[in-house]
Amino acid sequence: MTNAREISVEYLARVEGEGSMRVEVVDDHIEHVEFSIFEPPRFFEAFLRGRPHTDAPDITARICGICPIAYQMSSVHAMEDAFGVTVGGPLRELRRLIYCGEWIESHALHIYLLHAPDFLGYQSGIHMAADHRDVVERGLRLKKAGNAIVGLLGGREIHPINVKVGGFYRTPTKAELETLVPELEWAKEAAIETIRFVSGFTFPEADMDFEFVSLSHPDEYPFNEGRIISNRGLDISVAEFNETFVEEHVERSNALHSRIRERGAYHVGPLARYSLNFDKLTPLAQNLAREAGLERVCMNPFKSIVVRSVETLYAVEEALRIIDEYEPPAAPAVPYTVKEGEGHGATEAPRGLLYHRYRVHDDGRIADAQIVPPTAQNQLTIESDLRYVLERHLDLPDEELAWVLEQSIRNYDPCISCATHFLDLTVDRG
Amino acid sequence: MAETVVIGVGNRMMGDDAVGPAVLDRLTGRVAPDIALIESVGDATHLLESWRDTRLAVVVDAVVSGGVPGSVRRIDGRNGLPSTWRSASTHLVGVAEAIDLGAAVEVLPDELVVYGIEIGSVQPGVSLSPAIDAAADVAAEGIVAELEGVTSRTA
Numbered sequence: 410m411t412n413a414r415e416i417s418v419e420y421l422a423r424v425e426g427e428g429s430m431r432v433e434v435v436d437d438h439i440e441h442v443e444f445s446i447f448e449p450p451r452f453f454e455a456f457l458r459g460r461p462h463t464d465a466p467d468i469t470a471r472i473c474g475i476c477p478i479a480y481q482m483s484s485v486h487a488m489e490d491a492f493g494v495t496v497g498g499p500l501r502e503l504r505r506l507i508y509c510g511e512w513i514e515s516h517a518l519h520i521y522l523l524h525a526p527d528f529l530g531y532q533s534g535i536h537m538a539a540d541h542r543d544v545v546e547r548g549l550r551l552k553k554a555g556n557a558i559v560g561l562l563g564g565r566e567i568h569p570i571n572v573k574v575g576g577f578y579r580t581p582t583k584a585e586l587e588t589l590v591p592e593l594e595w596a597k598e599a600a601i602e603t604i605r606f607v608s609g610f611t612f613p614e615a616d617m618d619f620e621f622v623s624l625s626h627p628d629e630y631p632f633n634e635g636r637i638i639s640n641r642g643l644d645i646s647v648a649e650f651n652e653t654f655v656e657e658h659v660e661r662s663n664a665l666h667s668r669i670r671e672r673g674a675y676h677v678g679p680l681a682r683y684s685l686n687f688d689k690l691t692p693l694a695q696n697l698a699r700e701a702g703l704e705r706v707c708m709n710p711f712k713s714i715v716v717r718s719v720e721t722l723y724a725v726e727e728a729l730r731i732i733d734e735y736e737p738p739a740a741p742a743v744p745y746t747v748k749e750g751e752g753h754g755a756t757e758a759p760r761g762l763l764y765h766r767y768r769v770h771d772d773g774r775i776a777d778a779q780i781v782p783p784t785a786q787n788q789l790t791i792e793s794d795l796r797y798v799l800e801r802h803l804d805l806p807d808e809e810l811a812w813v814l815e816q817s818i819r820n821y822d823p824c825i826s827c828a829t830h831f832l833d834l835t836v837d838r839g
Numbered sequence: 840m841a842e843t844v845v846i847g848v849g850n851r852m853m854g855d856d857a858v859g860p861a862v863l864d865r866l867t868g869r870v871a872p873d874i875a876l877i878e879s880v881g882d883a884t885h886l887l888e889s890w891r892d893t894r895l896a897v898v899v900d901a902v903v904s905g906g907v908p909g910s911v912r913r914i915d916g917r918n919g920l921p922s923t924w925r926s927a928s929t930h931l932v933g934v935a936e937a938i939d940l941g942a943a944v945e946v947l948p949d950e951l952v953v954y955g956i957e958i959g960s961v962q963p964g965v966s967l968s969p970a971i972d973a974a975a976d977v978a979a980e981g982i983v984a985e986l987e988g989v990t991s992r993t994a
Binding site for chain 2 (some may be wrong): 459468471472474518522533534535538539542545546549552553556566634716743753
């Protein structure tokens with residue numbers, strides 16, 4: 410008798426995007442794995458056409474409520490590339506600082522309220538909060554410390570408005586930045602506690618063969634700048650993105666899957682950044698990573714929660730360093746001359762590499778826009794992770810199998826406002 | 840921290856989902872200056888921090904529950920939201936999730952009023968459909984009246 414199982418997870422896109430996960434197993438043979446969580450931001454690309462180039466940071470920031478800074482940063486870097494502008498000194502440091510804020514808030518949210526419940530056996534962060542109130546409060550406060558950086562530098566926490574091509578509309582005084590320090594000092598200790606907390610979880614065994622892709626910079630853990638590298642020898646400038654990566658239409662769905670040309674799936678995000686840039690972490694973050702049992706390269710996606718915790722500590726330390734060394738710039742932005750051209754920008758969003766490309770008319774209007782978010786790039790890798798997990802857990806009852814599959818998806822912190830709610834889970838036995 | 844906050848939930852680039860922020864626009868200049876108007880994408884932790892230590896929070900959000908688009912419902916939110924408003928989310932996005940999380944960690948305002956404005960569906964766009972635009976007016980008038988009452992009670 411044939412024993413067919415179909416497991417599907419449907420997603421409700423409250424804000425935007427749509428997707429689904431469907432798995433078919435017949436007689437312990439995996440017939441089909443289909444995952445698509447992310448609809449590319451085509452509306453935004455179309456909407457930007459014809460608008461002033463100065464609109465790009467504020468409009469693209471609304472693609473994701475959780476990582477607006479990433480969208481702002483990739484867009485301003487792309488525009489500056491088109492116009493031949495370089496932003497250095499304190500302005501560059503302030504950009505790193507605001508990015509630290511976004512990493513802290515995004516990582517804290519995911520670690521404490523979205524991912525930890527998977528490991529501790531709770532349906533959600535809400536259920537977990539009932540039993541672990543102190544832990545959840547620590548996560549909330551840590552997230553708030555990140556929000557405070559974004560709020561101060563961005564003008565407001567949600568849809569920040571202070572970032573512009575060339576720099577900022579207004580830069581903070583030293584005294585203003587120093588108001589952040591006491592809470593960041595607390596956050597540093599909290600981040601250390603976070604690493605110790607999550608490293609005590611039980612992790613499913615997994616040893617993947619990922620091609621990791623991230624930015625790499627000779628002097629720093631990457632946020633805004635660097636070459637795009639991989640652990641299989643890739644080493645390209647951001648402008649070569651489209652020569653290397655391709656978004657392919659998948660026949661069975663509306664999704665686009667990103668691949669490295671003639672090679673296949675790749676992995677962006679904390680695991681990739683960490684594994685390709687371990688040497689650039691602070692000594693404290695490196696030590697805590699080792700103490701948590703991480704090697705210099707981590708191929709177990711279930712341990713991404715530990716890596717996110719290490720990156721949170723790094724971001725807090727980096728924020729404190731920047732504030733300590735900060736001297737206000739002479740002007741809040743670098744002047745530039747608009748000219749016709751094309752520019753590329755890639756920065757490290759909390760979830761991984763975020764690429765923007767714009768062509769600009771000679772009057773500064775946008776002729777063409779391309780945005781490739783990290784969650785879109787990871788879709789194919791998530792699908793192959795699901796297959797890997799399925800192969801090793803076919804003996805589990807449907808409910809437990811669905812749990813570990815969802816957990817596999819959450820390893821990637823799929824962009825929540827761009828993607829998803831888990832609305833319903835159905836298990837259909839043939 | 841303001842004693843009273845009004846939180847508009849939604850994304851201004853997603854058509855009728857922007858009705859919460861659109862209500863905030865209508866309230867600007869019409870409510871007392873010490874009342875904070877806060878825009879939110881609905882991340883539960885942001886909602887929770889927005890109403891932490893407040894006496895009264897009014898939350899305005901778009902709802903898809905099968906009702907008539909443009910209908911406006913006002914409910915006391917401290918006891919949670921109707922099940923049809925829930926997303927059963929494990930991603931902590933939404934007002935219902937924020938209320939549940941707030942209850943778990945005891946971070947709820949003394950009074951929590953939720954205005955739910957029924958929308959048909961969410962499609963990308965930068966304008967409200969006529970029925971939802973009219974509903975935003977209705978909700979805004981209701982909130983203005985409600986907040987005048989607050990002022991007179993505390994004066």
